[in-house]
Amino acid sequence: MRTLLPTVTRMAALQKSCETALPVLFESCSVVQYDADQLVLACPNAALASKLKQQLPKLQCDLIRQGWQVNAIRLKVQVG
Numbered sequence: 001m002r003t004l005l006p007t008v009t010r011m012a013a014l015q016k017s018c019e020t021a022l023p024v025l026f027e028s029c030s031v032v033q034y035d036a037d038q039l040v041l042a043c044p045n046a047a048l049a050s051k052l053k054q055q056l057p058k059l060q061c062d063l064i065r066q067g068w069q070v071n072a073i074r075l076k077v078q079v080g
Helices: 004-021 046-054 056-065
Strands: 030-035 038-043 072-077
Touching: 004 030, 004 056, 038 046, 046 056, 046 072, 056 072
Parallel strands: 038 072
Antiparallel strands: 030 038
């Protein structure tokens, strides 16, 4: 349980950083994984994923400016 708390805290901070960078697009999206400098985001539908995909360079730059080491961002569409 102790090892889980730092991970949850880091994911919550990363979610907040993403919401700060892209507030409108990130209302429905969430951070699902951050490992080996690769960020995985979940989107509720393909339309939102398409819009977010266009903003990934801005998101990556903003996250790097905030101190996150992000070399790649992948999107997953959550179905159901």
